[in-house]
């Protein structure tokens with residue numbers, strides 16, 4: 174990852190009045206072009222097709238679906254997340270490029286909803302990743318989804334929607350909750366701490382006792398080797 | 411012979427014009443798709459918003475040097491190709507380059523993508539790029555036959571002369587009127603080279619997660635969006651220069667290019683997608699056959 178380290182990171186601009194105009198323009202463009210990754214975890218996903226197609230047409234707001242986490246800006250969590258799904262959601266979230274936004278659709282993401290007593294679902298989504306916006310309802314209508322997205326657009330335009338920084342600044346908190354759920358050996362392929370250092374987003378809560386635990390058992394990341402077919406003899410986890 | 415200063419200005423202006431026109435073509439494509447699906451469609455500046463947004467991402471995830479170079483090649487190939495495509499009032503280096511150089515330059519982007527995607531080590535990307543190169547093999551054969559036919563009929567491989575020959579006698583000397591069979595074959599090959607729906611084998615979002623683009627984020631994806639603008643422009647302007655007599659004024663030049671592009675795009679959103687081998691079979695059968703018949707008429 175040596176090449177990543179060489180990219181200079183501009184953290185603040187001062188003096189130049191044109192820089193302000195430029196930043197404003199960039200913020201406007203960001204709010205007007207949102208690629209969503211709909212990770213359809215629960216029943217709420219069924220309200221997205223009408224919001225995208227001819228009846229409500231998200232594209233007139235500049236919102237369009239994308240298929241891979243790398244390309245997306247918004248992660249839509251549409252309903253309850255089971256513990257197994259949550260692992261994938263976190264991997265997906267960490268692979269997205271910042272600025273990234275998470276929207277929790279449905280009451281189940283707010284407080285567990287009707288799955289409150291279930292042993293297998295994660296109750297509050299914002300314990301595991303920073304959530305920008307909740308759209309409550311069981312399930313919310315497409316109008317509500319669009320209203321929520323417009324609210325997010327306003328927040329992006331005014332520069333308030335930067336909760337993605339929170340994941341770097343308070344990584345210890347989020348990691349702690351994840352470890353509570355998935356066990357102490359939990360590790361994701363994305364090295365958040367190194368990224369936080371690189372992008373100068375180390376906060377008071379980035380390092381703590383949970384990240385220490387992670388460092389104890391962390392396996393260094395290796396590139397996957399490319400080959401066709403599977404070696405069946407290899408032990409799988 | 412033109413002054414070197416003038417030439418340099420043209421070389422800078424031509425890709426810029428291509429970029430702006432290309433963005434409008436992307437907009438037109440998305441609007442047509444929206445109209446066919448009874449939606450409203452994106453606002454006027456949407457392609458610009460997308461590109462600015464992608465380039466202003468705060469974390470740029472690079473997979474290494476070759477990844478960076480691949481994207482530069484993908485864009486650079488088309489930028490070089492624009493300087494070989496004459497537009498009204500500007501010819502750039504079209505007279506010296508000729509149509510064969512142009513054909514080679516139009517292949518560079520696919521190869522650049524192949525390099526860049528290779529380093530991402532994503533299986534979806536590799537499948538996508540394998541399909542993209544197969545598709546290139548499929549549509550390049552009819553395209554080369556068509557271009558050979560046109561060049562033979564005009565007696566030159568110089569695009570400026572080909573346009574001049576067509577403009578000499580008004581509407582009747584247009585390539586599409588003189589060689590209608592070749593024009594149809596060219597249209598099919600052009601549709602395939604755009605990678606739009608029935609031939610959309612290498613993007614295939616529902617199957618291989620947009621293939622070559624799967625690991626691209628931020629400015630890398632932004633680069634590919636810019637590349638798409640150039641791709642639409644290059645393909646339609648090449649067709650206009652070969653068959654519709656180029657353009658004498660900017661107005662009829664742009665009108666022709668947009669109309670030509672509207673044909674494959676309107677067809678595209680009505681169809682699902684072929685499989686790779688179906689694409690090969692289809693491409694090597696119909697457009698090649700039509701192209702050969704057309705060439706036989708010309709000879």
Ligand code: SF4
Nearest residue numbers: 216252279280281311
């Ligand atoms: S809130 Fe209701 S509709 Fe949404 S995921 Fe939960 S149970 Fe399903």
